[in-house]
Amino acid sequence: MDNSPGDGTPSPSADRDGPSHVWGPDPRLRWILLTCTVAAVIWRILDSDPENRLVAVVLAVVCAVVVLLLIRMRVRLRADAEGIVVAGPLHSRRIAWADIDTISTPRRGRFGRHAAWLELEIRMDADVSTAVGDDAAIGDPGSTPSDRPDTELMTFGAFDLGTDPAKVGRALLRLRRG
Numbered sequence: 549m550d551n552s553p554g555d556g557t558p559s560p561s562a563d564r565d566g567p568s569h570v571w572g573p574d575p576r577l578r579w580i581l582l583t584c585t586v587a588a589v590i591w592r593i594l595d596s597d598p599e600n601r602l603v604a605v606v607l608a609v610v611c612a613v614v615v616l617l618l619i620r621m622r623v624r625l626r627a628d629a630e631g632i633v634v635a636g637p638l639h640s641r642r643i644a645w646a647d648i649d650t651i652s653t654p655r656r657g658r659f660g661r662h663a664a665w666l667e668l669e670i671r672m673d674a675d676v677s678t679a680v681g682d683d684a685a686i687g688d689p690g691s692t693p694s695d696r697p698d699t700e701l702m703t704f705g706a707f708d709l710g711t712d713p714a715k716v717g718r719a720l721l722r723l724r725r726g
């Protein structure tokens with residue numbers, strides 16, 4: 549239930565509101581970091597050098613914090629017929645399909661690597677977009693930036709989703725239309 553299968557298709561999960569699709573970080577990463585935490589604790593116990601013991605404690609604490617965050621965000625993005633839910637380290641946020649202006653998956657190069665990103669452009673004030681009109685909110689080429697409501701850009705990489713962001717973007721577009 550944590551992630552989509554390896555082919556990037558969304559994994560349906562049963563929930564009280566009907567079927568939904570979920571994506572999140574690879575669950576194997578939690579186990580790897582938990583193993584690192586245990587190894588650092590063992591290193592701390594067995595090593596007699598004070599500097600090494602301090603490094604082991606810091607490593608154990610950092611790995612444990614990251615494991616707890618990954619457990620909290622095991623489902624990073626959930627989509628259903630109503631919209632999407634984005635989970636963060638402290639809270640979750642539901643966004644209706646009507647409040648999502650664009651779903652795109654651009655490929656960008658950085659540090660010598662090219663990677664796809666899932667980008668969701670979210671309307672900050674739904675009332676303003678209704679007053680302006682849907683064509684201006686979606687990004688009508690004839691509209692000026694002052695005509696469009698304020699938006700928020702949410703980006704998700706392969707780490708966040710556990711699969712290729714382009715495949716998640718296509719699945720979100722299918723869910724949005726359907």
